[in-house]
Amino acid sequence: MIKVNKKIEYGVLALLYLNSKEDKAASVREMASNCGVPEALLSKVMQTIKNVGYVSAVYGNHGGYKLTKTLEEINLLGITLALDGPIQVADCLKPGNETCPAKQSCTIVDPMNVLNQKIIELFQTTSLQQLSAQKELSVKEVTLS
Amino acid sequence: MIKVNKKIEYGVLALLYLNSKEDKAASVREMASNCGVPEALLSKVMQTIKNVGYVSAVYGNHGGYKLTKTLEEINLLGITLALDGPIQVADCLKPGNETCPAKQSCTIVDPMNVLNQKIIELFQTTSLQQLSAQKELSVKEVTLS
DNA sequence: CACAATAAGACTAAATTGGTCTAGCTAGAC
DNA sequence: GTCTAGCTAGACCAATTTAGTCTTATTGTG
Incomplete structure (x- = not known):
């Protein structure tokens, strides 16, 4: 399944959530309980x-994390690169992979x-601002045909 | 990692490969050895x-598989849906998922x-024809709205 | 009938992901 | 100065997913 991971x-x-706190710090505990996610993992x-x-x-004491950028300045690509490494939709794209099984006929690399590249651009053009848009503004039916 | 799977x-x-055989049938064994992929898995x-x-x-005897559509008629979405099920980039998109941990503050669903939807559209507009384009021809057109 | 091929499903192995545990470091409050 | 809430870091484990194998049937040609 093509999907982004939990991190x-x-x-x-x-x-x-941090954005909603403006420039106050929020501890991992606070964020985790408010967002309903595992504290230890969120810490990482x-x-x-x-x-x-x-x-x-x-x-x-009373520490935590504070946002240092605006939602417009943070995009999905940056978050993905940080938490998940470079985007490589197929194994044969991995640097140094010389074991690609289909050298003769490979027109796919x-x-x-x-x-x-298309996925990278998609992620790059998707800012946190967009992801924080209210539902009424962002809803669009997902129809598979 | 966001990626498509081996299948x-x-x-x-x-x-x-089948396309290169025109309307002759190719057995799984032939395809697997020519493409360098595991035969039993390719069979599935x-x-x-x-x-x-x-x-x-x-x-x-002398059987195998034959293409019944043109490369233009087959797109990555169809292949993905067949081999990997519906595209759901986040778990909270799964139908019937009522255990989403972030109900209160969730502006992300x-x-x-x-x-x-953007990924679905990307896959839908990527035909096998595009994927079979020769390298020189395929590098340029990374048009993303 | 023998053989070459697909069909189907159970099963196993490997890799990835999600998540926990433990121990240490930092700085503010008292 | 010490207590404590909180970040840092890395090893570790569990669960899930993915990749791949094995076995047994079925189909159709020569």
Whole structure:
């Protein structure tokens, strides 16, 4: 299944929650209980997000995390890269992969790169601002045909 | 990691190989060895692809599979739906999921639907024809609205 | 009938993901 | 200064998903 993982989901939720606190810090405990996600895991997620500069950490009593960027400045690509590494929709795109089983007939590596690039652009153009849009504004029927 | 799975990769390879045979049938063994993929697994993949009508099976000696559609008529969405089920980029999109941990503050379900829809559209507009394009031709057109 | 091929499902193995545990470090409150 | 809430870090484990195998049937041609 093509899907984003829990860390990304949790990170997005936490960042949106942080945004609602304006420039007050929120502890991982507070975020986790408000967002309903596992505290220990969110702790890891926040550390990683801190390392890419979207939030700063406040140590000690009454500490926590604070947003250092606006929702417009944070996009899904940045979050994904931080929490999940580079986007590679197919294994044969991995750097240094010389074991691709289909060398003779392989016309797929570059096309997969095209798909990869499309997904990267999609993620890049999806800001947290967009993800925080109210439901009335963002609803669109998902119809498979 | 956001990625398509092996079955989809193998299915795409096999269909492109089949296309190169024009309307002759190719056995799973032939396809597997030419594409360098596991035969038993490809067998499953081809059965599934047969069930959605992209290929027909020829039983018995000198049998195999034949393409029944053109590369333009087969897109990545169809292959993905067949081999991997509906596209759901986040667990909270699964039908009947009432255990979403973030009900209070959740502003993400519908935005994830938007992302989901964008990915579906991307897959739908990516035909096998595009994936079979020669490398020189396929690099440019990374048009994303 | 013998053989080559698909059909189908149970089963196993490997990899990834999700989540926990433990121990240490930091800084503010008292 | 010490207590405590909180971040840091890494090892570890469990659950799920994915990849791949094995076995047994069925089908159709020569």
